[in-house]
Amino acid sequence: MTQQSSQEQELIRINYGTPRPYKWATGKYIGKLYKEAKENKQLVTNRCPQCKQLLWPPIAFCGRCKVDAGEDWVVMNQRGTVVQYTYLVVPMWDPHYGEKFANPYPTATIKLDDGAYLVSRLQEQDPEKLKVGMRVEAVWKEEGRGTGMGDVLYFRTIEE
Ligand SMILES: [Zn+2]
Incomplete structure (x- = not known):
């Protein structure tokens, strides 16, 4: 059972001074988005070959059609x-x-x-x-x- 106090709780603050750099793989599709944004200031995505919808963010398959989205890249x-x-x-x-x-x-x-x-x-x-x-x-x-x-x-x- 928890009792509530009318006094305000004292909060403890912990500062971490150690940088924690890390890298992660962005994959073929998000990697393309990151690369074009960084190098060319462009927003790119891919288009579903079946329904022709733009898939945003770029992805490997179309959730609507359940097909491989392919690499029909579009500069938006x-x-x-x-x-x-x-x-x-x-x-x-x-x-x-x-x-x-x-x-x-x-x-x-x-x-x-x-x-x-x-x-x-x-x-x-x-x-x-x-x-x-x-x-x-x-x-x-x-x-x-x-x-x-x-x-x-x-x-x-x-x-x-
Ligand atoms: Zn589709």
């Missing part, structure tokens, strides 16, 4: 439309790299013009300017690339 348009957004105002940390995100921290589900959906940060910080349907395009990091979609710094608002 980096422009898209915001279909949903979230405006976070609490501190967040990148679970992969441990870096603290900016605060506030707008993120969005974006439907790229080629039809693929992805989630990314938005450059726009003014909540009054965030709208479903706003047009955006990818802005890439100049340095430190090699993390796939993490190489996209954010999507900036565009006028068309």
